[in-house]
Amino acid sequence: MEAWQIDLKNxxxxxxxxxxxxxxxxxxxxGVKASAPSVLTPPAxxxxxxxxxxxxxxxxxxxxxxxxxxxxxxxxxxxxxxxxPTDYLEGLRxxxxxxxxxxxxxxxxxxxxxxxIERTRxxxxxxxxxxGVERSALYLLAASTGLRASELASLTAGSxxxxxxxxxxxxxxxxxQHRRRDTLPIPSDVATILRPIVDHATPGAVWPDRLxxxxxxxxxxxxxxxxxxxxxxxxxxxxxxxxxxxxxALRSQFxxxxxxxxxxxxxxxxxxxxxxxxxxxKYYTRPDMAKLAAEVEKLGKNRELGGWATRGNSSFTxxxxxxxxxxxxxxxxNSAKGFPLWCAGSIPAVGLMVMTKMRPRSRYVAVVSxxxxxxxxx
Numbered sequence: 351m352e353a354w355q356i357d358l359k360n361x362x363x364x365x366x367x368x369x370x371x372x373x374x375x376x377x378x379x380x381g382v383k384a385s386a387p388s389v390l391t392p393p394a395x396x397x398x399x400x401x402x403x404x405x406x407x408x409x410x411x412x413x414x415x416x417x418x419x420x421x422x423x424x425x426x427x428x429x430x431x432x433x434x435p436t437d438y439l440e441g442l443r444x445x446x447x448x449x450x451x452x453x454x455x456x457x458x459x460x461x462x463x464x465x466x467i468e469r470t471r472x473x474x475x476x477x478x479x480x481x482g483v484e485r486s487a488l489y490l491l492a493a494s495t496g497l498r499a500s501e502l503a504s505l506t507a508g509s510x511x512x513x514x515x516x517x518x519x520x521x522x523x524x525x526x527q528h529r530r531r532d533t534l535p536i537p538s539d540v541a542t543i544l545r546p547i548v549d550h551a552t553p554g555a556v557w558p559d560r561l562x563x564x565x566x567x568x569x570x571x572x573x574x575x576x577x578x579x580x581x582x583x584x585x586x587x588x589x590x591x592x593x594x595x596x597x598x599a600l601r602s603q604f605x606x607x608x609x610x611x612x613x614x615x616x617x618x619x620x621x622x623x624x625x626x627x628x629x630x631x632k633y634y635t636r637p638d639m640a641k642l643a644a645e646v647e648k649l650g651k652n653r654e655l656g657g658w659a660t661r662g663n664s665s666f667t668x669x670x671x672x673x674x675x676x677x678x679x680x681x682x683x684n685s686a687k688g689f690p691l692w693c694a695g696s697i698p699a700v701g702l703m704v705m706t707k708m709r710p711r712s713r714y715v716a717v718v719s720x721x722x723x724x725x726x727x728x
Contacts, residue, residue, distance in 0.1 A: 354426055362524055374419035387427055387434055390420060392442040414444040456593035457606035462585050469583035478568035478575045479560030487547050488557055492600035495534045496622045499569040499597055501525050507551050517541040532623060572597035605634030
């Protein structure tokens with residue numbers, strides 16, 4: 351285990367990342383009572399994870415973190431360290447977490463987000479060692495770049511290019527989630543707000559840990575920090591649908607605002623640094639129902655409904671009626687046809703088209719006018 355941790359560090363992983371991965375594997379090994387790597391089999395791991403989830407110890411997302419760390423370890427033993435003949439967890443798969451989302455996040459509307467930024471900037475409270483003006487700039491940058499808390503915590507004055515276009519922020523590979531150096535554009539209005547904060551930043555991080563406590567640093571308590579600022583701004587942490595707004599929701603805010611601005615999915619994926627467009631569209635865009643309803647309304651502008659849409663509340667009334675064919679004959683079989691029309695109760699309508707269930711080459715279509723009109727055949 352120690353050799354694996356050293357190899358992770360040599361590969362450029364942060365000390366915190368290495369420690370987390372090793373602790374996950376150790377906890378899993380203790381859970382399945384593994385005296386050797388060969389005891390880490392898919393059935394044993396699944397059984398332990400299922401027991402922990404039933405007990406409420408953690409959900410599917412945390413279970414997948416255990417699976418990912420354990421698979422990384424057994425693969426390293428077999429392919430890199432060569433101390434084991436095979437990868438014992440090669441057949442282990444992650445679980446779907448769609449039905450076990452502990453925190454379904456949302457994006458705020460423009461008015462609510464502006465209120466959060468303005469009230470936080472104007473407030474005098476210091477939270478997690480950061481002043482209100484610092485936190486508002488932090489939230490604004492997160493919602494304008496999609497940067498995560500740990501990535502934001504790594505930024506120094508040298509990470510920013512704010513003097514002249516292109517205005518950018520750069521995250522070092524060691525702190526980026528996919529371990530690549532990322533340079534992201536910054537909107538000009540956001541850059542204007544960031545300049546005084548970056549210029550007056552002390553050597554080191556722009557948003558430092560002023561509490562000098564790894565467990566109480568702002569990026570460790572970011573969800574609580576946002577929740578307090580939401581309360582001061584009068585914005586609900588949890589909406590009527592149970593969706594929450596925490597620090598990571600600022601990343602969802604970025605994705606949703608890109609969608610609201612009409613940015614293509616391909617470009618949004620690139621800006622959010624996702625491996626696939628599915629991640630962008632499934633988890634990080636939150637179109638609201640009002641917007642979706644407005645899109646549906648566009649259909650009416652492209653449809654030619656004639657006078658149907660102007661006939662008010664005309665309705666059909668009745669139960670069952672049989673409509674004979676008025677002299678129209680089946681061209682294939684040379685015989686008159688009729689068919690039943692079911693009208694249960696009063697049905698508001700602007701017109702009804704009924705096609706007879708005939709043989710493939712038959713062509714009977716009935717267009718029935720609203721109540722008071724005559725049936726027209728064609």
